[in-house]
Amino acid sequence: MKCFMCNGDFIEKDVNYVVDLEKTIIIIKSVPARVCTQCGEKFFDDVVARSLEKMVNQFKELNTEIVIVNYKEKVA
Numbered sequence: 001m002k003c004f005m006c007n008g009d010f011i012e013k014d015v016n017y018v019v020d021l022e023k024t025i026i027i028i029k030s031v032p033a034r035v036c037t038q039c040g041e042k043f044f045d046d047v048v049a050r051s052l053e054k055m056v057n058q059f060k061e062l063n064t065e066i067v068i069v070n071y072k073e074k075v076a
């Protein structure tokens with residue numbers, strides 16, 4: 001698999017996923033992703049993307065200013 005932006009190689013790496021919803025900022029740490037070694041573009045697998053979406057929807061309703069969680073602790 002090559003990067004569609006620059007055709008660079010991907011490496012598997014844990015990244016921090018940040019969502020800024022104006023009222024709430026959600027930071028999900030240690031999310032497994034593929035990161036392009038050339039341009040830094042990040043891609044998530046479908047399974048990971050779906051879990052992220054689920055988490056964001058859940059945290060949105062908490063009405064907290066900032067939420068910081070660890071992906072690996074949430075997805076066992």
Ligand SMILES: [Zn+2]
Nearest residue numbers: 003006036039
């Ligand atoms: Zn790239």
